[in-house]
Amino acid sequence: MSRFQRRGCLADSRAGFRTETEQEPAVPQGLIKGARKSGQLNLSGRGLSQVPQSVWRINVDVPEESHQNLSFGAADDRWWEQTDLTKLILASNKLQCLSEDIKLLPALIVLDVHDNKLSSLPKSLGELENLQRLNASNNMLKVIPDEMCKLKLLKSLLLQHNQLEQIPEGIGELLGLDELDLSNNSLLSIPSSLSGLTSLVRFNLSNNKLKSLPAEISRMKSLKQLDCTSNLLETIPPELASMASLEQLYLRHNKLCFLPELPSCKLLKELHVGNNRIETLGPEHLKHLSSLITLELRDNKLKSLPEEIGLLQGLERLDLTNNDISSLPCALGNLPNLKSLLLEGNPLRGIRRDIFNKGTQELLKYLRSRVKTADTTDNNDGTALTAMTLPSESTINLHALTTLKALEYSEKQATSIPNEIFNAVENISITTVNFSKNQLTEVPQRIVELKETVCDLNLGFNKLSSVSLHLCMLQRLTHLDLRNNALTSLPSEMEALPKLQIIILSFNRFKTFPDVLYRISTLDTILASSNQIGFVDPLQLKSMLKLTTLDLQNNDLLQVPPELGNCENLRSLNLDGNPFRNPRAAILAKGTAAVLEYLRSRIPT
Structure with missing residues (x-):
């Protein structure tokens, strides 16, 4: 009973x-x-x-x-x-x-x-x-x-x-609330009593009619994600700068004339302020954002970038599309993790169009070449120490080695990496290795010599059919690019990579989603488009609590498991180009949140 x-x-x-x-x-x-x-x-x-x-x-x-x-x-x-x-x-x-x-x-x-x-x-x-x-x-x-x-x-x-045009003051008394979504309403304001939501982690106010935010919002001490996209905001309360837990801030499509200063937001990873009226980006806006991964400033009125942009050492994506920028600081070339630099629609001078057309890495390489070369020093034998010319006729830029901590040997069509390349490293703590666009059929064995320091490894555009255990010993590896190879599997030993955050596997020959990835708990980005993957395990994906980006475009998924909708940490899920019937293209076009919501609604009970 x-x-x-x-x-x-x-x-x-x-x-x-x-x-x-x-x-x-x-x-x-x-x-x-x-x-x-x-x-x-x-x-x-x-x-x-x-x-x-x-x-x-x-x-x-x-x-x-x-x-x-x-x-x-x-x-x-x-x-x-x-x-x-x-x-x-x-x-x-x-x-x-x-x-x-x-x-x-x-x-x-x-x-x-x-x-x-x-x-x-x-x-x-x-x-x-x-x-x-x-x-x-x-x-x-x-x-x-x-x-x-x-x-x-x-x-x-x-x-x-x-x-909704307003919400009750009493909602601020829901002290256990960790998720509040008020997006796509007609709210003109939000009550200051919401400051009582000290457990709130995700707060979505996008697509309303807000002209301001209450200063009391800064008391939401647990808030990690704040989305104010598509409102009428002209200013941001300075108190917002004290939100120490904030990781994602979306202020796109507003009427902001100034970028907020965020001195206490040391955990901020994403800052989206595109489609505003911002004219100035100064050192004061950047010097505290050491954790920033994405900075989106498209469709503003910026005329220049400060040299302090080089302080954002973790930056991976910088979108400056449709501004008034006429020149770029050479410091951009010193950003070791920058993978995407978008500059279309700017009146840039002094950079040839063919350099732009070659993509981000070539543009960064060009900017690095403009950096003033470090003062020449002498060797013990009295000879000038500038650059080392190898028998393979390649040149190692000692400035890149010593200042950028980068080891590059790309676009050589080489079947192996010459020993002289590794010999040149000596006692330098190399953090970035780029061996892309060659003809490598295996991971160079001597890569293990860099296991204590290398964080970023690019082996894309080669002919790798397997990943050796030497790579699995790179204890500090956070970013691994294996795109455009001939891989069909990954070794289970990759589970031993304790810091891996981003892996790119696009344009390979995977028929199944690599099981080892489910067991790498630190992963936040998996790019596996253009393979032949026919199934993913939603239960194992849900256990990957840090995974925010999953790209499975152009694979062989015949169906999308509804339980994938429970992976609520995903901010970006790309499924276009697969042969499944549901979700329909119209739902996919609405974005990740809509797709996840649709999938959750189809979970059988």
Whole structure:
């Protein structure tokens, strides 16, 4: 017997004998019966215009089977041992309202009513004291009942794509909330009381009508991700600079004239401020952002970049598209991790178009060549020490070796790396190695000599058919580029790479997703497009808590497992060019968040 019956909630003595009216949408009794056992009921996509009364009273009314001649020896038929409903999914129906009778389900932990036609939520929702996740996105909500602010255990509140113009002050009392999505509404302001959400990790305010942010937002001491894209912001409160936990800040498509200074945001990895009116980027904006990986400044009015851009040693992506920049600082060439530099739409002078057309690495190489060569010193034998000419007629730039800590031997069409290249390293702590665009059929054995220092290894555009164990000994490796080779597998020993964050496997011959990648917990980016991968394991991907980018474009995926939608850490999931039918192209075009939400809605219960 459920605890609601024990409490004497059978107010109607005939409740066990009632039948649904013909007007109520039919719900298969098998689903109701199964829900009594599992505590979960999924009624998504059934065309319901109202929720049958039997759903609200599932734990109140005595089941119909209790009046039948049942074999009490069968455990499956013990209706009196029913489980209270904890998860109710009513997504993708035609519901215009929810009954106040929802209070008859006080054990609910998850309530999903997204993609309906709800114009309001019942006040009795506030009586669901156990509720932890509420998804009411993609409806027609104009107000949120104050009673909802009583849900003290609520952790996730999704209200995106509604018609909200304001939210209750009391939401700031939901102290356990770690995710709040208010995007795509009509909010003109947010109450300062939200400063009470000190457990909030993800806060999405994009696509509203906000002209300002309250200074009190800085008290959200746990906030890692703040998205204010597509609003009307003209300034950012200076208090935002004290948010020490912030890792991702999105301010695109606003009316900002100045880039905010963020001296305390030392963990910030992504800063997106494109499509604003920013004219100046100064040293004060950059000197504290030592952890920055992505800096997006496209479609602004920048005229120059400071030499201090060279302080962003971890920067991997810099987007300066459509600005007024006429020249580039040579310090850009000294950024060891920069993989993508976007400069289209700038009136740049002094750099030939053919250099631009060769891509980021060639442009950086050109900028490095313009750096003033270090003062020439003398060897013990009195000869000038400038550059070393090898028998292979290659030249090692000692400035690159000593200053950039970079060892390059690329575009030589070589089948092996000459010993002289490694000999030139001597006692220099090399961090970057580029052996791309050669004819290598195996990983050079002497790479192991750099195992204590090398962080970035590029072996792309070669003829590698396997990865040797020598590579697996590079203990500091964080970035590995193996694109455009002939690889079909990766050795399990790669699991021993303790710092690997980014791996590029595009344009190889993988038919299965390399199992070893699931076991490298530090990975945050996997690029595996243009292979022949036919399956990925969503459960193992979900366990990769740091994975934010997964590119599986142009593979052989016949289906996308719905459970992939549970990988909520993914910020970028690319699936175009695969032969699956669902999700449809229209859903893929909406972006990663929409794809993950769609996949979650298809998870069977």
